[in-house]
Amino acid sequence: MGATTSLPMYAVEDVPGKGKGLIATEDIPKGTRITSEKPIFTSGEHVGTMEQLEIRIHQQVGSLSKDQQREFCSMENIYPYNNSTERWRGIFRTNALPMGPELATGGIFLKACRINHACDNNAQNFWNENLDQLTIHAVRDIVKGEEITISYLRSRRNRRARQEELRENFKFTCSCRLCSLPPDQSRDSDSKLDRVHELDCVIEEGGVPGLVSSARRMLGYVDEQVRLWNEPAPDEVGLVRAYPDAFQIAIANGDLARARIFAQRVVPLYMNSIGDESPGVAQYSKLVRDPTTHDYYGMSMKWKTTLDEKRRKETAQGQLADLRDRETFPCFDDLPDEQDLDTDYFECRDMANRRPVRHWCFLAEIQDFNSFIRLQMTVKDVDGATLPLFFHTNRRGDELPQSQIQKGYTVAILYAVRHAFMSCEPGIRHENPQMMKIFHLSLDGLQSLSEKVQNVSTELDGVRTCHGCGQKGTSRKRCGRCSSVWYCTRVCQKADWIEEGHKAECKVLKDPDWRAMLRLKWDEFDGHVHFPLRTRETS
Numbered sequence: 037m038g039a040t041t042s043l044p045m046y047a048v049e050d051v052p053g054k055g056k057g058l059i060a061t062e063d064i065p066k067g068t069r070i071t072s073e074k075p076i077f078t079s080g081e082h083v084g085t086m087e088q089l090e091i092r093i094h095q096q097v098g099s100l101s102k103d104q105q106r107e108f109c110s111m112e113n114i115y116p117y118n119n120s121t122e123r124w125r126g127i128f129r130t131n132a133l134p135m136g137p138e139l140a141t142g143g144i145f146l147k148a149c150r151i152n153h154a155c156d157n158n159a160q161n162f163w164n165e166n167l168d169q170l171t172i173h174a175v176r177d178i179v180k181g182e183e184i185t186i187s188y189l190r191s192r193r194n195r196r197a198r199q200e201e202l203r204e205n206f207k208f209t210c211s212c213r214l215c216s217l218p219p220d221q222s223r224d225s226d227s228k229l230d231r232v233h234e235l236d237c238v239i240e241e242g243g244v245p246g247l248v249s250s251a252r253r254m255l256g257y258v259d260e261q262v263r264l265w266n267e268p269a270p271d272e273v274g275l276v277r278a279y280p281d282a283f284q285i286a287i288a289n290g291d292l293a294r295a296r297i298f299a300q301r302v303v304p305l306y307m308n309s310i311g312d313e314s315p316g317v318a319q320y321s322k323l324v325r326d327p328t329t330h331d332y333y334g335m336s337m338k339w340k341t342t343l344d345e346k347r348r349k350e351t352a353q354g355q356l357a358d359l360r361d362r363e364t365f366p367c368f369d370d371l372p373d374e375q376d377l378d379t380d381y382f383e384c385r386d387m388a389n390r391r392p393v394r395h396w397c398f399l400a401e402i403q404d405f406n407s408f409i410r411l412q413m414t415v416k417d418v419d420g421a422t423l424p425l426f427f428h429t430n431r432r433g434d435e436l437p438q439s440q441i442q443k444g445y446t447v448a449i450l451y452a453v454r455h456a457f458m459s460c461e462p463g464i465r466h467e468n469p470q471m472m473k474i475f476h477l478s479l480d481g482l483q484s485l486s487e488k489v490q491n492v493s494t495e496l497d498g499v500r501t502c503h504g505c506g507q508k509g510t511s512r513k514r515c516g517r518c519s520s521v522w523y524c525t526r527v528c529q530k531a532d533w534i535e536e537g538h539k540a541e542c543k544v545l546k547d548p549d550w551r552a553m554l555r556l557k558w559d560e561f562d563g564h565v566h567f568p569l570r571t572r573e574t575s
């Protein structure tokens with residue numbers, strides 16, 4: 037892949053209505069490097085005005101060989117001119133191809149500049165800074181006799197926008213396959229391209245902060261783009277733009293498993309369109325090996341996964357919630373800010389009417405507390421960050437019973453938001469006691485318990501796992517207090533109670549709030565829930 041054969045696989049020929057163009061002289065499979073070449077001259081990097089460009093081109097053309105000058109002068113010029121300097125500038129502006137993504141520098145390439153445009157191009161031009169050459173790769177299979185085409189457009193918009201851009205910049209009306217679709221198919225194609233463009237704009241508008249603050253929404257948009265680019269058949273030119281976005285969203289939120297999958301999808305797409313010695317292929321191959329090397333890694337860990345782990349799916353039917361799931365049980369940094377409309381958490385209305393799109397719960401372990409004027413705690417969150425928690429309850433009797441609060445217990449706050457205190461210290465200001473609950477277990481104990489419940493309380497074909505020794509069997513001996521765990525023998529049960537700490541867990545397992553927390557459909561919001569927490573299954 038990416039190799040150029042010694043004989044060119046194309047010929048420069050007259051193409052009706054387009055001047056000259058490149059025609060394939062053999063079948064060219066997708067991914068083939070059709071040509072790779074150095075410019076005969078460039079605009080240079082810092083050309084500010086037309087006059088400067090004119091001077092630069094005059095000097096450059098003057099120093100070309102006679103053959104190169106002849107070739108250059110035979111190129112198309114769509115601009116009027118009065119003298120040779122203006123003519124050369126016109127030829128340069130008609131033909132120069134970009135050397136880099138910034139479009140700041142353009143170059144004249146004797147072969148590549150002969151390639152005409154098509155909106156559904158079958159080849160792609162790319163300035164490869166590793167090779168210091170411009171490459172042209174086939175992005176689709178090209179058959180012998182077919183014209184080789186690239187896209188002159190910044191992005192693929194609807195038919196009208198494309199035609200306007202081409203008329204304005206290149207003075208021709210495109211009649212490619214996409215521009216010549218029958219009206220109903222053209223309408224379908226336009227509405228798909230309009231939607232892709234609309235999604236591009238929203239993703240771009242969110243910028244880097246949006247990758248975290250609106251991660252779910254952004255990934256949903258990219259997912260929609262991928263679906264659109266796959267209809268009716270995969271369009272690699274579109275997909276190669278979408279997957280890097282998906283990678284960035286996953287890595288910015290700590291989801292190594294998905295980030296790696298997205299990086300894996302980028303690599304072959306880049307190989308096909310820009311070649312295996314391109315910086316993009318090197319960059320994404322490295323990210324497949326270790327996605328944590330990306331700059332955005334660590335911005336947030338709310339979707340944290342290890343490389344080989346599958347991200348846990350939303351609470352599926354019958355599946356219990358996982359207290360280690362960072363989306364439902366976020367760390368402090370991933371909570372929405374009191375002042376922001378974080379669309380990962382809220383529907384996009386105004387601040388006064390923001391409505392959650394799902395439920396979430398902040399979990400933290402109590403490190404210290406006092407109730408000098410108001411109840412105040414210092415807590416440690418799921419990421420190990422320490423922060424203050426202040427309670428402002430105005431209704432008398434709403435305060436939490438002091439007996440419930442102890443160092444080492446875990447506090448759970450529904451719909452928690454970040455608050456900046458007068459001292460500028462970040463923390464949580466809490467007002468509604470119904471949104472808070474203290475569990476008499478450490479945070480780690482609570483998280484492990486949710487895992488254990490998932491693993492040992494469920495039965496498969498009548499087979500259960502003994503909570504004491506871990507062996508599988510069909511025993512019917514169940515803890516009579518919490519009814520949540522099974523044992524193979526009384527000996528196992530006794531040992532678990534005394535030695536393995538089931539005594540402390542049992543209290544939590546019996547708690548209806550705990551049971552409801554595991555069974556709540558956290559992703560389905562149809563009104564706020566509060567403590568005492570009840571779901572249809574637990575009430």
Ligand SMILES: C[S@@+](CC[C@H](N)C(=O)[O-])C[C@H]1O[C@@H](n2cnc3c(N)ncnc32)[C@H](O)[C@@H]1O
Nearest residue numbers: 053054055056112131149150151152153206208
């Ligand atoms: C970079 S040149 C391409 C090579 C050019 N055809 C030649 O003969 O040297 C760009 C110019 O080619 C013509 N051209 C390119 N693509 C075309 C298309 N799809 N339809 C009509 N003219 C096209 C336009 O005049 C455009 O300004």
